[in-house]
Amino acid sequence: MQLSNQLVQWYHQHKRDLPWRHTTNPYVIWLSEIILQQTRVEQGLPYFNRFLEKYPTVSDFAAATEDEVLALWQGLGYYSRGRNMLVTARLVQELHGGVFPSSWEQLIKLKGIGEYTAAAIASFSANEAKAVVDGNVYRVLARYFGISEPINSTQGKKIFQQMADEMLDRENPALHNQAMMEFGAMLCKPKNPACGICPVREGCYAFKHNATATLPVKINKTKIRERYFNYLLIKNDNEILMHKRGAGDIWANMYELPLIETEQLMEVHHVLETPSAKPFIGGNIRIKAVSQVYKHVLTHQRLYVRFIELDGFENELEQDYFFTEVKKLKNLALPQIIFIFLTKFLN
DNA sequence: AATACGGGGCC
DNA sequence: GGCCCAGTATT
Numbered sequence: 001m002q003l004s005n006q007l008v009q010w011y012h013q014h015k016r017d018l019p020w021r022h023t024t025n026p027y028v029i030w031l032s033e034i035i036l037q038q039t040r041v042e043q044g045l046p047y048f049n050r051f052l053e054k055y056p057t058v059s060d061f062a063a064a065t066e067d068e069v070l071a072l073w074q075g076l077g078y079y080s081r082g083r084n085m086l087v088t089a090r091l092v093q094e095l096h097g098g099v100f101p102s103s104w105e106q107l108i109k110l111k112g113i114g115e116y117t118a119a120a121i122a123s124f125s126a127n128e129a130k131a132v133v134d135g136n137v138y139r140v141l142a143r144y145f146g147i148s149e150p151i152n153s154t155q156g157k158k159i160f161q162q163m164a165d166e167m168l169d170r171e172n173p174a175l176h177n178q179a180m181m182e183f184g185a186m187l188c189k190p191k192n193p194a195c196g197i198c199p200v201r202e203g204c205y206a207f208k209h210n211a212t213a214t215l216p217v218k219i220n221k222t223k224i225r226e227r228y229f230n231y232l233l234i235k236n237d238n239e240i241l242m243h244k245r246g247a248g249d250i251w252a253n254m255y256e257l258p259l260i261e262t263e264q265l266m267e268v269h270h271v272l273e274t275p276s277a278k279p280f281i282g283g284n285i286r287i288k289a290v291s292q293v294y295k296h297v298l299t300h301q302r303l304y305v306r307f308i309e310l311d312g313f314e315n316e317l318e319q320d321y322f323f324t325e326v327k328k329l330k331n332l333a334l335p336q337i338i339f340i341f342l343t344k345f346l347n
Numbered sequence: 348a349a350t351a352c353g354g355g356g357c358c
Numbered sequence: 359g360g361c362c363c364a365g366t367a368t369t
Contacts (some may be wrong), residue, residue, distance in 0.1 A: 032364085033364065033365095034365095035364090036363085036364040036365095037363090037364070037365045037366075038352090038353085038354095038362085038363055038364085038365055038366090039353095039354085039355090039363060039364080039365095040355075040356075040362090040363050040364090041363090041364075042355095042356090043354080043355065043356085043363085044363095044364085075353090075354075075355095076353075076354075077352080077353025077354040077355085078352055078353055078354085078365085078366090079352080079353075080351095080352065080366080080367075081352095081365090081366085084366085084367090111366095111367090112365095112366065112367085113366085114365060114366045114367085115365090115366095116364075116365060116366090117364085117365075117366085120364065132364075134363090134364045134365075135362070135363060135364075135365085136363090136364070137364090153348085154348065177364095181364055182364095184364090185363090185364075190357090190361075190362055190363085191357065191358065191361085191362085192357095192358085218361090218362095220348090220349070220350085221360095222350080222351090223350080250351090250352070250353080251352095251353085252352090296353095296354095297353090297354085297359095298352075298353055298354080299351075299352060299353065299354090300350075300351060300352070301351095301352095335353085336353075336354065336355095348369100349368100349369080350367105350368080350369075351366105351367085351368080351369090352365105352366090352367090352368105354363105355362105355363090356361105356362090356363090357360105357361085357362090358359105358360090358361090
């Protein structure tokens with residue numbers, strides 16, 4: 001029996017009951033697929049429910065503000081997904097009158113939808129014969145067929161996409177795609193795959209050659225940059241000074257405390273003597289408290305983050321700085337490190 | 348072709 | 359500490 005059929009059979013018996021598997025509404029599928037990009041099901045699930053409740057249709061989504069979407073996205077990471085969703089929702093509202101497209105060709109034109117997501121939405125919502133290739137599919141194919149071509153090389157991506165296309169069950173693309181991914185996520189896991197109970201191990205290269213630990217192959221280790229963030233806590237009664245970040249760096253368009261970034265870890269009073277601290281010092285400013293240094297790890301950056309509480313601020317506010325009531329902070333999309341600290345500090 | 352972009356879970 | 363997760367956009 002073909003691998004595809006075996007996995008579909010396995011899928012029927014072992015699939016998880018996930019909300020987006022009960023619909024063929026392309027808008028709902030889209031919501032789930034964007035949220036699940038580079039994100040585990042367990043982490044994305046509550047976000048999916050919140051988004052669907054707040055924006056039941058793409059027209060509702062299109063009417064949202066970016067602040068609102070980002071605040072709802074808070075904590076999920078890769079925030080460009082949220083920003084791109086709003087762009088796409090508005091485009092669908094304008095171009096398609098609020099009818100979310102379900103063909104691969106229309107989908108691929110939309111912001112935030114790449115080859116994988118277009119194939120997922122098209123197959124799940126309209127049963128279009130497009131094979132999905134995500135991290136799960138790479139792993140299953142590499143192990144089963146013993147492909148050592150790197151999955152993230154240009155050549156490798158082409159090979160795997162081609163293999164996936166060839167083995168696609170063209171009668172049942174939606175089922176086939178779901179089965180491939182679910183199998184990869186639940187059984188053919190990155191670490192400790194459950195080969196002991198695997199229904200296709202007899203035909204599996206990696207099982208036969210004891211190579212599950214070395215397949216798939218991936219190149220390009222990410223380089224990590226270290227940064228030093230000194231955040232200023234400036235609070236008057238029930239208001240706190242906040243800053244809206246711009247584009248071109250992490251956390252684009254999100255909200256943070258006034259930030260002084262330094263080249264290295266230095267004493268607090270030296271931090272306050274740097275030129276970028278100028279807008280916040282002077283007058284009767286004094287240091288009230290200093291937090292520990294938190295290490296916050298991102299994909300390409302290691303942040304060393306410290307919070308400096310100041311007293312006696314009386315300067316003019318520059319562009320993108322504003323005081324906000326503490327009670328209204330929940331309306332602002334905060335990076336996780338800011339959210340965690342403020343939650344602790346303000347309670 | 349390489350790099351940027353979050354946060355969390357697992358080993 | 360390193361790897362990976364229902365990847366995409368940008369350089």
